[in-house]
Amino acid sequence: MAGPVDFSTVQKNILQSDALHQYILETTVYPREHELLKGLREKTNKEHQLALMGVPPEEGQLLSIILKLINAKKTIEVGVFTGYSLLATALALPKDGKITAIDIDRSAYEIGLPFIKEAGVEHKIDFIESPALPILDKLIEEIKEDQLFDFAFVDADKPNYAEYHERLLKLVRVGGMIAYDNTLWLGTVAVPEDPSLHPILKEGRAPLVKLNKFLAADPRIDSSLVSIGDGLTICRRRY
Numbered sequence: 345m346a347g348p349v350d351f352s353t354v355q356k357n358i359l360q361s362d363a364l365h366q367y368i369l370e371t372t373v374y375p376r377e378h379e380l381l382k383g384l385r386e387k388t389n390k391e392h393q394l395a396l397m398g399v400p401p402e403e404g405q406l407l408s409i410i411l412k413l414i415n416a417k418k419t420i421e422v423g424v425f426t427g428y429s430l431l432a433t434a435l436a437l438p439k440d441g442k443i444t445a446i447d448i449d450r451s452a453y454e455i456g457l458p459f460i461k462e463a464g465v466e467h468k469i470d471f472i473e474s475p476a477l478p479i480l481d482k483l484i485e486e487i488k489e490d491q492l493f494d495f496a497f498v499d500a501d502k503p504n505y506a507e508y509h510e511r512l513l514k515l516v517r518v519g520g521m522i523a524y525d526n527t528l529w530l531g532t533v534a535v536p537e538d539p540s541l542h543p544i545l546k547e548g549r550a551p552l553v554k555l556n557k558f559l560a561a562d563p564r565i566d567s568s569l570v571s572i573g574d575g576l577t578i579c580r581r582r583y
């Protein structure tokens with residue numbers, strides 16, 4: 345018979361191996377992934393060099409369950425790409441749900457759009473092709489207290505996350521959620537800066553290190569950095 349487990353040696357970190365990640369995908373993610381989300385994901389992998397940028401399916405599933413738990417009706421997304429997180433959101437919202445989706449470049453969105461249409465959720469989406477900051481500023485000027493967003497998902501240019509945070513705290517209702525994607529930045533946030541780091545990774549690392557520190561101490565929110573995908577920081581507006 346096996347002896348007792350020595351809990352002092354058990355690793356508390358969830359993902360110990362690629363096999364474990366694969367296990368999660370195969371047992372609980374892929375069987376429940378909407379066929380059009382799967383279609384959009386596969387088309388992105390085939391047609392876009394930067395397919396890696398799309399939110400992975402286990403994270404889409406987490407966002408979807410949270411949206412349903414908080415009864416989100418009105419959401420905003422910054423950084424759409426081909427629309428995996430957008431379609432996951434649109435499928436999770438009720439029929440009269442509304443999403444303001446902002447991306448500086450519409451071309452990748454065109455790849456995902458046929459799947460969004462086929463899923464019958466295009467009517468929930470207001471896509472705006474623009475840099476996000478001026479749109480957020482305009483929304484702040486126009487929005488009324490009873491029109492605030494229930495949920496925001498930020499997955500765009502990392503150096504601007506701190507700017508988005510200040511604006512989204514004015515646009516998301518008290519008790520609502522703001523989620524920041526890629527806050528672990530391929531693990532680079534936890535190690536000293538490596539001079540040979542690819543310039544694209546380098547550009548995101550310092551702002552994310554700073555943001556993670558800032559969010560952890562920001563009294564206006566509750567927050568949790570979830571080690572799913574490339575790191576997802578979930579915030580709840582307190583006041």
Ligand code: SAH
Binds near residue numbers: 422447499500
């Ligand atoms: N959430 C997406 C992935 C987004 S990738 C998915 O699940 O597939 C990041 C996106 O941010 C890119 O499409 C890029 O065009 C967009 N982006 C970069 N800078 C931006 C800015 N200043 N304003 C709005 N969008 C921006």
Ligand code: CA
Binds near residue numbers: 499
């Ligand atoms: Ca991302």
